[in-house]
Amino acid sequence: MAAAATVSVDEKLEKLQAEVAKLDQISENEKAGFISLVSRYLSGEAEQIEWSKIQTPTDEVVVPYDTIAPPPEDLEATKKLLDKLVVLKLNGGLGTTMGCTGPKSVIEVRNGFTFLDLIVIQIESLNKKYGCNVPLLLMNSFNTHDDTQKIVEKYSNSNIEIHTFNQSQYPRIVTEDFLPLPSKGKSGKDGCVEILNHLINNQNEYCMEVTPKTLADVKGGTLISYEGRVQLLEIAQVPDEHVANTTYSTSFDCLCSVPGNRWVNLKAIKRLVEAEALKMEIIPNPKEVDGVKVLQLETAAGAAIRFFDKAIGVNVPRSRFLPVKATSDLLLVQSDLYTLVDGFVIRNPARTNPSNPSIELGPEFKKVANFLARFKSIPSIVELDSLKVSGDVWFGSGITLKGKVTITSKSGAKLEIPDETVLENKDINGPEDL
Numbered sequence: 001m002a003a004a005a006t007v008s009v010d011e012k013l014e015k016l017q018a019e020v021a022k023l024d025q026i027s028e029n030e031k032a033g034f035i036s037l038v039s040r041y042l043s044g045e046a047e048q049i050e051w052s053k054i055q056t057p058t059d060e061v062v063v064p065y066d067t068i069a070p071p072p073e074d075l076e077a078t079k080k081l082l083d084k085l086v087v088l089k090l091n092g093g094l095g096t097t098m099g100c101t102g103p104k105s106v107i108e109v110r111n112g113f114t115f116l117d118l119i120v121i122q123i124e125s126l127n128k129k130y131g132c133n134v135p136l137l138l139m140n141s142f143n144t145h146d147d148t149q150k151i152v153e154k155y156s157n158s159n160i161e162i163h164t165f166n167q168s169q170y171p172r173i174v175t176e177d178f179l180p181l182p183s184k185g186k187s188g189k190d191g192c193v194e195i196l197n198h199l200i201n202n203q204n205e206y207c208m209e210v211t212p213k214t215l216a217d218v219k220g221g222t223l224i225s226y227e228g229r230v231q232l233l234e235i236a237q238v239p240d241e242h243v244a245n246t247t248y249s250t251s252f253d254c255l256c257s258v259p260g261n262r263w264v265n266l267k268a269i270k271r272l273v274e275a276e277a278l279k280m281e282i283i284p285n286p287k288e289v290d291g292v293k294v295l296q297l298e299t300a301a302g303a304a305i306r307f308f309d310k311a312i313g314v315n316v317p318r319s320r321f322l323p324v325k326a327t328s329d330l331l332l333v334q335s336d337l338y339t340l341v342d343g344f345v346i347r348n349p350a351r352t353n354p355s356n357p358s359i360e361l362g363p364e365f366k367k368v369a370n371f372l373a374r375f376k377s378i379p380s381i382v383e384l385d386s387l388k389v390s391g392d393v394w395f396g397s398g399i400t401l402k403g404k405v406t407i408t409s410k411s412g413a414k415l416e417i418p419d420e421t422v423l424e425n426k427d428i429n430g431p432e433d434l
Contacts, residue, residue: 335381
């Protein structure tokens, strides 16, 4: 039997490039960027970094939050700083994992306000207090663009300038023949470049916020010092022998990156983009789409930190990091553990424990609609340490949870927690335990 013909890297890339040229879903710039990314991948740039060269970052590289100078007390001086600020929010994700349709940013957080409402209120408050004009940029995906364009119309009378643009999209690669898997959306024009040029005329190069890691932080990278520069290390880049329980088994495993909080100089971005210098580490991510095995080549935005001069991290308090990835996180935000002030979610000072409670809700609570239906009102959890709920459990109104609480309904049985119930250090397995 004849051996299978070996396809060279150049032949593989040439064939891929010919097929990508036929795609009408992506722009010419995206096609060129995709081919460049694949070329780098085939040349071996996706290899793991040398572990022996990793060093723990010093306080000069990851600066303690409490050593940063406070903002000026003079309102005019603060206004001058804010006049240089642009807020960019990633708005490409859907709320499908929580059973929602449309952009995740329109999920109601509390008091009827969505994530996007709170963002707008925050910036409006700044603009009103300091007489500045901080604009909001929303980077959409083809999944969220049309809906977002309609949603932002309700802010037309707000004291805030809102711009939207679509993020770039690259096709996945079919593993079997190394050809592009056609994408289902269509990108718009390169609006991000136009917006960048507009804003830069009105504006340390890169700063990334990091915060102490908890057991809940499965994802997220860690800042390291590598060959004399600060660099982001993603979990996907960590060799198996250095991974333990999804956290890094290193002396610097106490810090994780905060995905949304980057402070970047726009002029520096423009300079690096024009020089095509932002060549972040490639992370190959094998997937299966409709039964087809594909390869998705990824880069982490935070990995760009090593290309900026004088880049630093700032070790911020956990209070600046409040992710909502699941309904268990939503319970925290909607509870009396937090309150709203000018669009900001502020922690209740009555909570003496610096850590938030550990919340684990069963699959019955996974979708937002089901989650909301199962609570007449969100329980008081100011004194709660942990909550685990399993099975067909329903909560009444005015409930208070304290200490460690576990609630389990028996298979096929409905368990209702009555109104005004107080559960403290309880293990509930049926009505008889209430």
